[in-house]
Amino acid sequence: MRLSDASAVGDATVALDRGLLTRGDRVQLLRLMEMMRAAEERGLALYKQGKVPGSFYDGRGEEAISVGAAFALGPRDRLCILHRDLGAHFVRGVTPDRYLANYMGRAGGVTGGKDGNMHFGDRALGCVGMVSMLPDMAPVANGIALAFKMRGEPRVALTFFGEGSTANGQWHEAMNFAGIHRLPVVFVLENNRFAYSTPNQLEFAVDPVERASGYGFPGVGVDGNDVEAVFTATAAAAERAREGGGPTLIGCETMRMHGHGAHDDMSYVPAALREEWERRDPIDGYAARLVAELGFEESEVSDVRAEVRSYVAECAERALASPPPEPEVAGEGVFAERWQPLGDGAAPWSRWAETGADGARRAA
Amino acid sequence: MSSSPTERPAEAALVEVAMPQMGISVAEGTIVEWRKRPGDWVEADEPICDVSTDKVDVEIPAPTAGRLARILVEPGETVAVGAVLAVLDGAARPGQAHPQESPPPVAAEPPAPELDRSGFYSPVVRRIAAEHGVELERVEGHGVGGRVRKADLLAFIEHPEPEPTPEREPALEPAPERAAAASPAAEPAELLGPSHREPMSPMRRQIARHMVASRRGAAHCTTVVEVDFSRVVARRRELREAMARRGVNLTYLAFVAAETVAALARHPVLNASVEGEEIVYHEDVNLGIAVALEDGLIVPVIRQAQRLSLEGLAAAIGDLATRAREKRLHPDEVRGGTFTITNPGQFGAVLATPIINQPQVAILDLEAVVKRPVVVEREGEDSIAIRPLSYLCMSWDHRALDGAEAARFLGGIKHGLEQAD
Amino acid sequence: MAELTYLEAISDALRTEMRRDDSVFCLGEDIGAFGGAFKVTAGLAEEFGADRVLDAPLAENAIIGAATGAAIEGMRPVCEMQFADFVACGFDQLVNVAAKLHYRQGVAVPMVVRLPSGGGFSGGPFHSQNPEAWFLQAPGLKVLAPATAADAKGLLASAIRDPNPVCFLEHKGLYRHVRGEVPEGEYTVPIGKARVAREGAELTVVAYGSAVHLALAAAEQLGEEIEVLDLRSLCPLDREAILASARKTGKVLIAHEATRACGAGAEVAALIGEEAFEDLDAPIRRLTAPDVPIPFSPPLEQAVLPQLEQMKEACRELLAY
């Protein structure tokens, strides 16, 4: 774990060890990452079959970030999830059929056809869907955190952004505001080397993780392809935030393994770079470690992966069966009749929820 | 209000000092004090008075050198922006004064010859003419260029006498509000002694209605079990500090909630509602937690409580209770409960028969955890020990279930709490 | 009832709503102890504390974005733009995030953006604009522009209680020049309802904001049967009230201080043209600023902003038509 100089705000990380995760949690982490990969592969296939209108974006190679970060949060915490972060939606309880239906513009999609690709969030699960403009959700996450802080609630807001968006003025506005008010917010930066075709060296002169200290809060660098590292850093940041310690920027080093969108052949990416990160695949890597270091059977791991793939296949059928929206829907819902609270999302980490072996005890 | 001038200078040499516009929206200002008296000599830009506006306080510099001829606004007076505050005699500097210019009168343009518009009919004129079968050529126009205006046409058409407006039916007396419940005849006042009367708060009224309706509608039964909280006390001691660091207050109630949620999974009929002759089983456990307020009671709901661990429940209970007391709950957070727990034990109560929160089928009541002597059996030997005990009292609806199921449900919770690990 | 200025009425609405509902808070530049550039929030920080009258850094997207997030979570933020002109710097959060959240995801965003707008004080091109039409093209935003002190209070209270993002245009020229009877305590005026400010049978002047006062002055001075309809709410627009008055008089002048092309008046004209054509006895006319920025120098500014004489002339022409 790399830490930028933030002596002004004291000790940046709460020592958290990997003992925070039970065996059941680890199964979940593997399962959710595999679910994201399988669902995006299905989505891409549907796109190529002409079933997805518009464009298609995925987060291949970045599964550990959204899964690891979202896994650390409690049900009453809130998230603004970005376009490489399908795993976070799955952690909160969105099912792959609703994701695929959303991409296809079907009535059963999370937005019911009102918005497409990754521009969704299920309000019932405590999520606010992203807008295209980057990184517009960072100021919004601040506002959510501001509400928590004003009401004295021990809750956290979390949002993601790519390293490209850190060049935008709103990023500065958001970091500065969060720093001034010591908001209970966690910023998860995904440095996947590129913003569309623009490489890191044309995006910034100073790494955004280091810039965090300039705003008065810690920037923590982690291996974005290590799901437990991302989880641990996020859990620590969330705990800090809950205790009134203010924001944290978690910089996750990773690589976008597909083009910016399905229309991009990423010819600008050097082959060597691609190969290097291919070897660091977050899912294969975690599966191997579960067996080599964490006492899992080979077959256990492959069963989990196979099971989730067939589940995603079933979900794809359900998504395809979802009807197109009725045209009248286009004219509905411009204005709200009343405010309603967001719902609480799933929080499968065993500290918050009953999972795996712990859950089994209760169910018995 | 103005001091009289000591002498009368030539009008052309007079320079006015005006109330300045100190900021875009400022409309007026108040004189705080004059630094010069009439007759005093003033240098250009020398402050002559202080002005206060609702945005800033400023000193007003003299617009020119000269002698202060007249003060027109006294300290304490408030005048509009642009008002003349004083007059300076700039005669000492001849040629510098600016005579007031009045704008030259605008030369009246010769009127343009009018177009003949007698043949043009506006949409409304055409429509009204068609409706009344009027030949428009016969109507004299008084609009531009002889145009027939709507008013001209209406004058042309003879107005029918306005029909008498039908008499309004008298408004019905609003029905007298029916009392929520029949009250027994009042006691004779002289026997009661002094008393005073206050209307119920809206919340009281709501609780009163809701409770009476529940009593009337449900077949209330209450079952009580005694629970040994030793393990819970120990477990709480172990976990408490770490959770507190994370902002979570771990209470006995959280343990009871966790075991209740688990027990509801085994006894779905208790996580249900009675609707007519049907029982509706709910998949989610939306757990209501009754919170006592100064002036009543409110029951915020933890949605999908089955997904929460002990810590998750403790966090949710703490959050909802705090916000309930601070009246910061949202309407949706007090609706949609499927089972309720109430906790008067925190005030020392040891037994109660709560009323079911309709349309749920049961309500569980956690009483005070109190140290009591109990008979414990160890290796076949009975002895007396001191243990933290409490009663769990549950009122349930005999329409939905029977006593055995209620007892099994409570037994399951008891077992879970006594084995807490 | 108390006699208050338009500005005091706005402060009164903020204070009353903040007392009534803990979730209401103000957010903006220099609004705390300093009381704001126009002193609208003066005294609020003392009463409610700095946490509820939050001084924000110079960052309009951060302000509107934070308000959006807080509103999602059930707070009722009221942002102040120091001048309406600066909303351009927070425009993205307003039109791309706040305005569309309910349509896209059913997420309500109950927030208010207060916009001190309007010219007449040599504020120049960046402190004088009337940007209401920008928002009329962003479905999901409500747009209010009160003309009287009572409406300023009642509409702001309604805006705060509304579950949608509301742009609240407060004309700086009215702040201290307009005063009137304002109900004390809690007081709301329904959003989307126009007000007949003066009744008349021969001509309707549809106006809002500062133009209402020009229209009333013109009507009084001319002494004619002129009806003045104060829109108060530009979105939603009170279509029924506009059409009723147009049908009654058959002649309509639309007046606003904002620029002409695609302004609120163009929408009103189109509505009447579409729905009340057969009731028109004269062409619909508009009195607006021309399509130029608001210049600084007083004679230039006066040449651009609608003046009383122009209002009277336009009324005379239509009455004579």
Ligand SMILES: Cc1ncc(C[n+]2csc(CCOP(=O)(O)OP(=O)(O)O)c2C)c(N)n1
């Ligand atoms: C303000 C803004 N400008 C341009 C775009 C178009 N755009 C979409 S994604 C993208 C690249 C984003 O890069 P980064 O933030 O690194 O995220 P990544 O896609 O790499 O995860 C661009 C330029 C946008 N969405 N928002």
Ligand SMILES: [Mg+2]
């Ligand atoms: Mg990137």
